[in-house]
Amino acid sequence: VLGSDGFDIGINNSTAYLINRENANMIFSTNNTERIRIKGDGKVGIGTTSPGETLEVSGSGIKIHNGDQDGSLKFFRNSSETGRISSADSTLHIRAQNGKSVRISDDGSNSGIVVRDGGNVGIGKVTATTQLEVEGSISASGVLKADTGISSSGDLTISDGTRQLQ
Numbered sequence: 501v502l503g504s505d506g507f508d509i510g511i512n513n514s515t516a517y518l519i520n521r522e523n524a525n526m527i528f529s530t531n532n533t534e535r536i537r538i539k540g541d542g543k544v545g546i547g548t549t550s551p552g553e554t555l556e557v558s559g560s561g562i563k564i565h566n567g568d569q570d571g572s573l574k575f576f577r578n579s580s581e582t583g584r585i586s587s588a589d590s591t592l593h594i595r596a597q598n599g600k601s602v603r604i605s606d607d608g609s610n611s612g613i614v615v616r617d618g619g620n621v622g623i624g625k626v627t628a629t630t631q632l633e634v635e636g637s638i639s640a641s642g643v644l645k646a647d648t649g650i651s652s653s654g655d656l657t658i659s660d661g662t663r664q665l666q
Contacts, residue, residue, distance in 0.1 A: 601626075 508519040520526050520538075528536040537545045545551030547558035564571040564587075572586030583596045596602045602615040603626075614622040622628030624635035650656065 505521045507521065508517070510517055510519075518526070520540075523540040525540060526538040527534050534549060535546065537549055537551065539545070539551060543551040543554055543556070545556050545558070548556055564573060570586055570588040572584045574584045575582050581597045582600050583594070583602065586593045586595065594602055596615075596617065599617045601617060603611050604613045605611050611622070611626050612624065614626050614628065616622070616628055620628040620631055620633070622633050622635070625633050
């Protein structure tokens, strides 16, 4: 019989359960050391006693392993997958799903690099409509190669270090 408070351990048909009916933490320990904590609010900590997120892991890393198959970390919003980080054929993939973009931003949420659905890349620009669009100045110390021409709606400066063409 399940109680309304306290702690229950049991089995019901094919389901085993541990139920903490109090607003209190559950702690799992091995070798006299706390390993996992489930806080009363449901946040889970592995290697930490005070998780601040739904799942917080503190330690040397997280390993996703699926034998010789591809492994992935999937991200969802509601029930729709928005993206994943996966490993396939010795390559790390960062992929957006369902028409989404991949963004690399700074801590002020300013987009540095955006890969849009379809493959267009924006640097400093979120809405790239061509294969590569850069918002701001570009500097190159090597060779800039254009097979079919270069055009500019603003200043275009070409220099070899001693001569400059504008």
